[in-house]
Amino acid sequence: MQELEILILGAGWTSTFLIPLLRTHHLSYAATTRDGRSVAGSKTIQWTFNPDENEDSHLQFFNLPLAKYVLITFPLTSAHQSKTLVNGYLKTHDKTPSPAHFIQLGSTGIWQIPQKTLWVSRRSPYDTKNARAIAEDEILSSGGCVLNLAGLWGGARDPKTWVGRVAKTKEDVKSKKSLHMVHGLDVARAIVAVTSDWDKAKGQRWMLTDGFVYDWWALMVGWADVKGSSDGDAVAAEPSEQAKWAFELMKEEKVWALPRSMLALGRCYFGSEFWDTFGLVPLKARI
Template sequence: MFSVELLILGEGWTSKFLIPQLKENQISYASTSRSGHNDTLKFEFNPDSHDPTPFQILPTASTILITFPIKNLGGSKLLVDLYLKTHPKAINKMNLAVNFVQLGSSGIFTEPGWSDRHSVYNKADSRAIAEDELLSLSQDSIRTTVLNLSGLWGGERNPRNWITRVASTKELLISKTSLHLIHGVDVARSIIAVHRQFDKAAGSRWILTDRRVIYKRLGVHGVFPRYDWWDLANAWGDGGADSEEVKGPQPQWVGELMNQNGLRALPRSPDILGKSLDSREFWFTFGLEPVKGRVN
C-alpha cells in the first residue's frame, strides 16, 4: 500500500483544475473513478454495503477529498469507518489526524437575504444530512470539513451555454432570479488551502463563491455577490459560448419584462433577487483572493 498527501475520491470535473495545481505545488496525490480509466484507481462507494474490500486498494493519505454527493444518514460515517478500518496506519504513532473534505452544494441555503456559513440552512436536505453527519465526526484524530460550492464554471462549463436551458421561454425567464458562481481554478486553490491549513477548517462548513459582482444601479453602490439571470440573458442571448453576437429572443423578453415590472436598469436590486451568499469568511480565514472574480 502506497501513501500520498491527497486522495481524490471521484475524479471528475473538479480534478481537471485540481490535478494541475497539485502538480505545480508538488503535492502527491491519487484519484479514483468507477471505471479506473486514465491511471485512476477503480473505486465506487456503496453507502449500503459494509464490505471493506473496495477500500483496500486505496492509498494512505493525510487528506481525503470526497467529490461525489453522499445522501442521508449513515453514508458519511460508513465511508470514514471503512477507510480507517482498511488503513489502520493512517493515524500514525505521532497521532496525526486524517482529514476528510466533502464537496457540497450551496443550494442548501434557501433563506432570502444574506446567508453566511453560520446561517440557517435546510437541514432536511439529503445532502445536508450527510454533511452534518461528517462534521459530527470531527475530533482530534479524524478531522472533517464541508465546502458548499456555488455554481461551478470553467472549461466546458460555460455559463453562456446555460441560457438555452434555463431561459428557453419567456415563462422560464420570469422565474429566474440570482445566480452565484465560482470557477474551477478557485475551487482547486481552496481545496489546497484547506489541505495545508486543516486546523482552520476542522469541524466547520464553508461557503464558496467568487465574491462578485459589484452592484451599481440608480447611483447606489454596494456589494452584490451574485449575478442576475435577466442581466445575463440580456447580455448573451442564446448564442452560446461560440457566438460573438447576441442571438435569440431573450434580450427582447428581458426588455418586455423590465417594462412590465417598472425596472429602469439591470441588474435587479437585491430585494428582488432573493438570497445572497456571503463567502468572505473563507477567503479571509485561508488568506486567499479569487483569481476568477467574474464571469465574462
C-alpha cells in the same frame, strides 16, 4: 506504505482543475474513478464506493492508498453512508495518532429555503432534512470539512450555453433572479488551501462562491448575441429571445437598469468569508 498528501475519491470535472494544481504545488496524490480512466493526464484507481457494504466489512477500502486528506467529490446521501466511508477508510488505514482528514464537496442548494434575511451565509439556516446535508453533517461531526459549492463553471461548462435550457419562455425569465457561481480553478485552490491550514478548516462548513451575486436578467441581456453570426458581426446578430423578454420585463416592472437591486434579486450569498479566512482572492471571478 507511502503516505500521500491527498486521495481524491471520484475524479471528475473538479479534478481536471485540481490535479494540475497539485502537480504545480508538488503535492502527492492519487485519484479514483469507476473505470480507472486517466484524468488530467493521471492514471486513476478503478474503484466504486458501495454504501450498502456490511458495517463490519471494510474490504472495499483495502486497496486505497494511505493519505493525509481524503477528498470526497461525489454526494453521500445519509449519515450511514458517511459513517461507512469514514470509518471504513480509517479502520483499514490506521495511522494513529494522526488519522486521515476528510473533505466533502457539497452544494449551496442546501440554503435554498425561506430565510429571514436577504444575505445568506454559511451560518444561515439550511435544509436539515436534505439528504446531502444530513450526510455532510455526519462528516462535520467527525471533524471533517465541507465545501458547499455554488454553480460550477470553467472548461467545458460555459454558463452562456445554459440560458436556452433554463429559460424557454418569458415566464421562465421572469422567475430568474440571483445566480451564484465559482470557477473550477478556484474550487481547486480552495481545496489546497484547506489542506494547507487544516486547523481553520476542520469541523467547518464553508460556502464557496466567487464573491459575486449575478442577476440572471443582466446575464441574458449581456449574452444577447451568443447565437450571433459565425463571422462575429455583433451588429447584424439578432438578440436572443431571452434578452428581448428581459427588456420587456424591465419595462413592465419598472426596472430602469441592470443589474437589479439585491432586494429584487432575493437570495444573496455572502461568499467572501472563505477567501478572507484563508487569505485568498478568487482567481476566476466574474463569469
